[in-house]
Amino acid sequence: MDISTLLAQAAGKWPEQPALSEPASARSLTFAELDRALSGFGQALERLHVAPGARVALLAEASLDYLIADYGCMANGRVRVPLDPALAADELLAQVRDAGAVLLLFSPQHLALVERLRQAGIDCRPLETLTTPAAGDLRPRPAQSPQALASLNYTGGTTGTPKAVMHRHASLCAVLQNIVMARGAVVGDVLLNVRPLWPIAAVAVLAHLLSGGQVVLGGRFDGKTFVAQLLEYRVAFSSLVPTQLLRLLREAGTAPLPLPAFKSLDVGAAALSGEVLEGSCSLFSERISVLYGMTEAPWSCYLSAPQMAAARRSANGAEGLVGRPVFAAAVRIDQPDAQGVGEILLGGPQLMSGYWQQDALSARVLEHGWLRSGDLGRLDADGQLRVLGRCKDIIRSGGKSVQPGEVEQSLLSHPGVQDAHVFGLAEVEWGEQVCAAVVLNGAGKPSAQELMEHCRALLSRYKVPRRVFVVDELPRSHYGKVQKNRLLAVLGPELAS
Structure with missing residues (x-):
């Protein structure tokens, strides 16, 4: 399977259903309109002579245009290279050159950074020049090979040699299947996104679309307006990182929110302190779900909201608990000590295929089909994984x-x-x-x-x-x-x- 085929199938199933909406610009797309926009984006790349397999860098805010470009690259046989706007110009330049990107697409907020990159010889173009709705007939998109490279995701901090995770269409389709099955969204469910979409969050958003859900792009997270957005758009799902969640608790307190349509807030639990976890469970009336993974192996474990509620009442508690492996994933503990604690190894088709142009590092991290996570953990008696820290720490x-x-x-x-x-x-x-x-x-x-x-x-x-x-x-x-x-x-x- 490949990204283009999955998106085309979604457009065939729910052509008139709302897919994406962006309240700040008053723009929205149905599934049929999104599919057409992706094809138009592909033809715009052709006019610029961006060949299949070429890397296209993205330096933009979480917007409707961003997703057209992000999904459009993959759906049309190019490789998405999402960049972190918080990096300095020299750091971004190192990543763009490491990827061999032939084009960088940007949103207006990052014009100052882009000027530095242009001076270094990088072809930079405004995002909206390629995402404007296409006129006339559009050719059907060809399916992509499952083994074709779909995404380069830079990770590992802001210093040293750039390190990009390689995901092919096959591994991203496995990630999407894991998310769809774990989250359990249904047609019409609304997901509110207030997170940056690099390096891999756009894939979790895509999984919601492939469930027939609607995605509302809520702009940058603001603890003062987030709750109002949940109410206004009758949101069923959202996701926050720990820093956002802590800010929300400071703004909103911990009294339960009246959210009749809400089903779950997805949070990565490894960095959650007990106080933040307890406050979140109170604020959202125990509708907190926990995911575990990394850019190299996204969404490998999931603890649903009911499972989290049960764990908090158990003798062992929920601290560090991230649930069981999702559909196609597997977990092992390497060289456990007397308490069963050792390095977490992850397996399954959702794993990266390696690090871009770093064969030696890839061989150290990927061993016999298992990914060395660098995390310490143990498996409880019921098969649930607890993350206890980092090996190097x-x-x-x-x-x-x-x-x-x-x-x-x-x-x-x-x-x-x-x-x-x-x-x-x-x-x-x-x-x-x-x-x-x-x-x-x-x-x-x-x-x-x-x-x-x-x-x-x-x-x-x-x-x-x-x-x-x-x-x-x-x-x-x-x-x-x-x-x-x-x-x-x-x-x-x-x-x-």
Whole structure:
């Protein structure tokens, strides 16, 4: 199967049903109109002599035009290369050159960045010049080979050599099938999108369309207006990253919202603290679903809202729980310790085919059909996966291993701690010493010594933080992960003392 065929089938099933709407521009497309727009986009690429298989970079906001270009590239045999607008011009240029992109399409918000790229010789064109509705007859789109490259997704941060995940039509179709079966949307269900569509979120949006659902493009997330959007458009599904969810809780509080049409908010759980999880479940009346995956293996596990509600009431709780593998996915734990904890390996047709032009790295990460996730986890007795941290984050102190997540939970159990991050710092005698950065919530203002004593009552001696730093806020990425380099820069003078 391929992306073009799936989109054409959707247009055949629901031609007059609403597919995409963009309230900010008062534009909307039915499924038939979307299919026509995709074909028109393909012919616009032909007029520019962009050959099949060529890479087309996208630097744009989450808009209707963006999705026409994103899906249009894949449906017409070109390779989408979605870029992160938060990157600096030099970082974007490195990715565009690494991909060998012959064209970059952009939205007006990024004109300043684009001028820098143009000066470097990159062919950059406004997105709307290729997405304007086509006049006259349009040729049918040919089906694409399942093994044809469909997408290059840059990942791994903003430094070092660019690293792009390769997804072919076959792997993306497997991802789409997994999402459709796991989420359970039906024809007419509305999904509100307020997330950036790079590097892979556009695929989750496409899965909703392939269920016959309608997608409302709500613009950039705003905690003050998000709830109003849910009500106005009678939204059934939406998705937030942890940083957005935390902002929403600060704006809206935790009192249950009156949302009669709402079915589920999808959240990646790995970066959710217990406080944010509990507040979210209260705000959305337990309609919180959890997904687990990564750009290399999207949507590999899913915990539905009813399963999440049951887990929160169980003896083991829901902390770190991401459910069971979805339809075609598989999970293994590599070299589990006595507690069953080891590296999470993922299998199935949703896996990437490797990293673009990095065969050695691909071989290290993909072994015998399994992807090394770099995450630590264990399988509970009922087969559900719990994510417990990152392998590289394990602290080696005095010859013993310390899992930061365990220490963080101990700190968060103190009533005066709002947020916590535990990390290792090099130390001559112990190899690494356990350190913690905490954000206080104003309840008693515990001292560093008090927090260490609190952990000493809960943890083995070697796991207790030897240094505790109080910070105003933990620097986190869009996806909720603490950015250690930025944190160390904030702590700079204190680390030297």
